[in-house]
Amino acid sequence: MSEVQIPGICDPDGALGKLPEKKMFKLALDFRDGAISIVECNQGHTLDEALYKEIQDLSEEEVSVLGTEIADHAYDESLDIHCDRCNKFYRPYCRLHPLFKIPDRISKIEEKQPGSPFSEQTLPILFRIAQSKLPNAGLGVFASTFVPIGMVFGPYKGLKVQKKGDFYKEGYAWRINKNDKKFYIDGSHPEWSNWLRYINSPRHEEEQNMIAFQTNGKIFYRVIKPIRIDSELLVWYGSSYGGEFVDAEFGPKPKKSAKNPFICTSRVPMHR
Numbered sequence: 001m002s003e004v005q006i007p008g009i010c011d012p013d014g015a016l017g018k019l020p021e022k023k024m025f026k027l028a029l030d031f032r033d034g035a036i037s038i039v040e041c042n043q044g045h046t047l048d049e050a051l052y053k054e055i056q057d058l059s060e061e062e063v064s065v066l067g068t069e070i071a072d073h074a075y076d077e078s079l080d081i082h083c084d085r086c087n088k089f090y091r092p093y094c095r096l097h098p099l100f101k102i103p104d105r106i107s108k109i110e111e112k113q114p115g116s117p118f119s120e121q122t123l124p125i126l127f128r129i130a131q132s133k134l135p136n137a138g139l140g141v142f143a144s145t146f147v148p149i150g151m152v153f154g155p156y157k158g159l160k161v162q163k164k165g166d167f168y169k170e171g172y173a174w175r176i177n178k179n180d181k182k183f184y185i186d187g188s189h190p191e192w193s194n195w196l197r198y199i200n201s202p203r204h205e206e207e208q209n210m211i212a213f214q215t216n217g218k219i220f221y222r223v224i225k226p227i228r229i230d231s232e233l234l235v236w237y238g239s240s241y242g243g244e245f246v247d248a249e250f251g252p253k254p255k256k257s258a259k260n261p262f263i264c265t266s267r268v269p270m271h272r
């Protein structure tokens, strides 16, 4: 007796009955461009380890809300983030160039161990604090592992102060503009700030590997160039302060996007 074939139920060659595989999304480090990226793969499949280092699974729902483009005039500081690569605002951030936040190692004073200052104890294990290689710069922060584009650190911690005159040391504070109000986050005190206070400013564009941005009244740093092991993390403080370190011999000065007002947030010179 010949076999009766019912499409979709009996399909020995597999030509008819194959269900499409469900897609999954993973946040991964893409080794080809040294950046965090969102990779699509079939459910149950792992990523090619030669190309990607898996960071975490993302649900379809999480991925679906990424990358909504926002017109410049509709930008809302508490919801949107500027992508420096697309030069556009996204809610909550760009899907093609995603961000991945690394939390501080400790975040509350109660978690502090005896010994070193609180700010040093907040340092994630990816980094170390050591003497900077920049002339006369004091301490700096160095990568103990490869740090890809898209990693985000922060927020910058410190005392919230209203007037510039309250500052004691130079170069440790950011000016925040929120809802037409202006205040400063002063990270000069090692017990009332976090590890971001140890990050120095580049002298020229080649050296720069991070930019600062403001969101929801807080300052974060994001990696814009892959940072190799043992390299120093360098964030542009803004021309009103970081400009002091610019070295004309080495070429163009560090860049910030002209479009995003919050990337232009500047470190304040406290002596002015």
Ligand SMILES: C[S@@+](CC[C@H](N)C(=O)[O-])C[C@H]1O[C@@H](n2cnc3c(N)ncnc32)[C@H](O)[C@@H]1O
Residues within 6 Å of the ligand: 132, 134, 135, 136, 137, 138, 139, 140, 170, 171, 172, 196, 197, 198, 199, 200, 201, 202, 203, 245
């Ligand atoms: C936020 S702190 C950075 C950490 C600081 N190096 C330390 O040891 O605590 C800012 C200060 O670092 C120094 N600094 C930062 N970038 C520098 C650079 N490119 N050249 C020289 N000094 C720099 C300046 O003294 C500046 O006031």
